[in-house]
Amino acid sequence: MSDATNLTAQIDINTIPALGKEQLLELAMGPQHPSTHGVFRMNVVLDGERVMKLKPVFGYLHRNHEKIAESETYLGSMPYTDRLDYICSITNNWAYAIAVEKLAGIEVPERAEYLRVITGELTRLQNHACLLGFLMQDMGASGTPLMYAFREREKIMDLFEGLTGARMMCNYLRFGGCRVDTPAGWMDAARKVVAEFPRFLDEYENLLVGNEILMDRTQEVGILSKELAINAGISGPMARASGVDYDIRKVDHYSIYDRFNFRIPLGERGDVYDRYMIRFLEMRESIKILEQAMRDIPDGPIVDPKTKIRGFRPKPGEAYGRIESPKGELGFYLVSDGALNPYRYRVRPPSLINLTVLEDLCIGQNVADVVVILGSIDIVLGEVDR
Amino acid sequence: MNLENIKSEIEANVPGCQLEFVLNPSPSAQHSLRLDHAHAVAVATYLRDAADLRFDFCSNVTGIDWPAKELTEKVKVKKLVDGEEKEVEEVRKTTIPGTLEVVYHLFSVEKKHGPITLRMSTKDRETEVHMPSLTPVWRSAEFQEREIFDLFGVVFDGHPDLRRLLMWPDFIDHPMRRDYVAPDDFEYEPTAHDAVLQRANQHQSEAIAKLASEAEGK
Amino acid sequence: MVDEELKNEMSKQGIVTTTLQELYNWGRRSSLWPLNFGLACCAIEMIATTMARYDMARFGAEVFRPSPRQADLMIVAGTVTKKMAPQVVRLYNQMPEPKYVIAMGACAISGGPFKQGYNVLKGIDRYFPVDIYIPGCPPRPEALLDAFMSLQKMIDAQQLTGPNRPRHLNADAKSEFIVPKFGEHDLEPAQNSTVWKAPLVQISGTETDKSAK
Numbered sequence A: 001m002s003d004a005t006n007l008t009a010q011i012d013i014n015t016i017p018a019l020g021k022e023q024l025l026e027l028a029m030g031p032q033h034p035s036t037h038g039v040f041r042m043n044v045v046l047d048g049e050r051v052m053k054l055k056p057v058f059g060y061l062h063r064n065h066e067k068i069a070e071s072e073t074y075l076g077s078m079p080y081t082d083r084l085d086y087i088c089s090i091t092n093n094w095a096y097a098i099a100v101e102k103l104a105g106i107e108v109p110e111r112a113e114y115l116r117v118i119t120g121e122l123t124r125l126q127n128h129a130c131l132l133g134f135l136m137q138d139m140g141a142s143g144t145p146l147m148y149a150f151r152e153r154e155k156i157m158d159l160f161e162g163l164t165g166a167r168m169m170c171n172y173l174r175f176g177g178c179r180v181d182t183p184a185g186w187m188d189a190a191r192k193v194v195a196e197f198p199r200f201l202d203e204y205e206n207l208l209v210g211n212e213i214l215m216d217r218t219q220e221v222g223i224l225s226k227e228l229a230i231n232a233g234i235s236g237p238m239a240r241a242s243g244v245d246y247d248i249r250k251v252d253h254y255s256i257y258d259r260f261n262f263r264i265p266l267g268e269r270g271d272v273y274d275r276y277m278i279r280f281l282e283m284r285e286s287i288k289i290l291e292q293a294m295r296d297i298p299d300g301p302i303v304d305p306k307t308k309i310r311g312f313r314p315k316p317g318e319a320y321g322r323i324e325s326p327k328g329e330l331g332f333y334l335v336s337d338g339a340l341n342p343y344r345y346r347v348r349p350p351s352l353i354n355l356t357v358l359e360d361l362c363i364g365q366n367v368a369d370v371v372v373i374l375g376s377i378d379i380v381l382g383e384v385d386r
Numbered sequence B: 001m002n003l004e005n006i007k008s009e010i011e012a013n014v015p016g017c018q019l020e021f022v023l024n025p026s027p028s029a030q031h032s033l034r035l036d037h038a039h040a041v042a043v044a045t046y047l048r049d050a051a052d053l054r055f056d057f058c059s060n061v062t063g064i065d066w067p068a069k070e071l072t073e074k075v076k077v078k079k080l081v082d083g084e085e086k087e088v089e090e091v092r093k094t095t096i097p098g099t100l101e102v103v104y105h106l107f108s109v110e111k112k113h114g115p116i117t118l119r120m121s122t123k124d125r126e127t128e129v130h131m132p133s134l135t136p137v138w139r140s141a142e143f144q145e146r147e148i149f150d151l152f153g154v155v156f157d158g159h160p161d162l163r164r165l166l167m168w169p170d171f172i173d174h175p176m177r178r179d180y181v182a183p184d185d186f187e188y189e190p191t192a193h194d195a196v197l198q199r200a201n202q203h204q205s206e207a208i209a210k211l212a213s214e215a216e217g218k
Numbered sequence C: 001m002v003d004e005e006l007k008n009e010m011s012k013q014g015i016v017t018t019t020l021q022e023l024y025n026w027g028r029r030s031s032l033w034p035l036n037f038g039l040a041c042c043a044i045e046m047i048a049t050t051m052a053r054y055d056m057a058r059f060g061a062e063v064f065r066p067s068p069r070q071a072d073l074m075i076v077a078g079t080v081t082k083k084m085a086p087q088v089v090r091l092y093n094q095m096p097e098p099k100y101v102i103a104m105g106a107c108a109i110s111g112g113p114f115k116q117g118y119n120v121l122k123g124i125d126r127y128f129p130v131d132i133y134i135p136g137c138p139p140r141p142e143a144l145l146d147a148f149m150s151l152q153k154m155i156d157a158q159q160l161t162g163p164n165r166p167r168h169l170n171a172d173a174k175s176e177f178i179v180p181k182f183g184e185h186d187l188e189p190a191q192n193s194t195v196w197k198a199p200l201v202q203i204s205g206t207e208t209d210k211s212a213k
Ligand code: SF4
Pocket: A083, C040, C041, C042, C043, C077, C078, C079, C104, C105, C106, C107, C108, C112, C113, C136, C137, C138, C139
């Protein structure tokens, strides 16, 4: 392994050739920094206020999820997936469940699919709401917007708690279905929350969308071109803000998304403002999906009774399953060798891969914009580092 | 999209490349192609640019560690025993050499199809751990290949910035390898059993010995 | 010392009596300034606690400070990885006395669900002392509030003089702890043995069970 170890030396930021005669300033933002959404670090080289170079440093929340999963049973990894992207636990469950269902060829009953869509879209709502709050916080609007967002989040948390017993770490999906059915009155409560949600969006839009400071700080900042977005594997709202028409809900036809009538909003310029607006529009589409799903949900079993829970051993082989999580393409790649635990378990983290272009977006911008650009990418460190 | 067709198409367009079709027996039926090192970049570029394929989105890059395995099989052989020809059972041992494998999952944003799976293997796990990087073809592989370099120890030739991604730079192990042993530094809960119990016992006796020596010191 | 009954009687008449110790502790406990510092999932619940619904401001603790120099409470909210541990200890060292620590969630206490991880520190109390532990994964916001109240009670009971006085009033007591270094396989040292001792767990029916007694 001699070669491998030689290369581990970190590139020293001091060796970056000086650009021009100006004095360059090196700045380490993070890992403890109020704007980095957790423990993330950026080594920035500045010329005055301008960013000349930016190197992200990862691993401060590397919790060895993949290694641990290799010694857990398939079901035993389900609660760990909650903790990947800890703001949207149910969509993580969902991606993992889809990968296992592909690996073992499991069917999902109709009602369970509806429950998955409902909880998944509720997750998307609260993720986007929180993201907007955090983004505003990064821009200096401390307090109010985040408070509004968390007020809405609490309503959805209450729904999750009523359904699954936990606010954040729902651990709700099972291979071939869901863990529990809705308790009495839950669906009505959920309908009420969804019916009231547009009011929050209107309020938020009134408060912020036309705001001049916000426009100044976001328009034409951090522009991501369509070509780079595709080549760099950018997915989710961030890619769509750059005009990439790619939503896995429409492309893969997974679950029952074919049955719903909804549109995919696209951005034009790919700047922070587009990334920010696209989340508003996506929330409105999610509400449409939720309304349709709650109207149509049938009765029936919520889990495929043939699925084994104890001693679940998929046949040898491998599968890659993915969904459109609120952050982007969340995929799970599983290799089975016929044992109780996966031979290889891999998470395709949208947050990490969306950060690939962070440097490209930040170069030439002001250092204060770095924070806003990072906020608009929407990362959760639990997923970036796993 | 049939992988067999794609394979013959690549073979027709990238002269000299050796592709191996790897069957996936699971219900997912996601078969894959194994690339040779010399033509990997050419094949990848072809897959990305060919008008009817356009696999422009490299979604997922993964490493897999396959340590050397010993297979024992019983074979019946004819042998001369005491001047007579007899069928004798013999145990034959074959070692499958260990290898590090890297898997790429590709999709097409333009054509909205996929996935196809590419794989590449290193020669062994200790010294010949090189393979060509596909980052020049797909930027999205940049961090993921760095992660594989960090956790598995695969060296990607042609990667623009190959450093450890997750662990600190002075760390020398590759923790996602199957034979990695983590530092033994935690106690198990009181319901321990089997191997866990052994370990807990060992920790306990160490702790007690330490307490005793401290008490003596005072 | 004023008689307790007399004190009550007087306070009804608008005369407040107190001791310096009470006044001092009251001031301390009513304006805890936490460090604005989240590590993982638990941090989201910590943020939720500061928001309108749970409203940590009721406890005088809503002033989250981004700089350790201005904070006197560290809420270790989330998994401390080995890569992050030196920075956490350094932040703790940078906080001025008096300083208090709440370990929020299973991860900060013991590594929690990620205990088997090679890069996970098995409890932040291996490097510096922790005052309050809140179990949970994640603890609910109510649990964090409860931790606050426990901490306030703890501060209220502080004796300003005598052998049990708090660390910041004891000139001999250490308020900085060693910052671990990145080693080739693990952190060095893997724990601060002046702060942390391996706990003796009861393992029923085994040899060590008897010898531990
Ligand atoms: S205790 Fe649970 S919720 Fe808290 S950081 Fe650890 S895994 Fe996340």
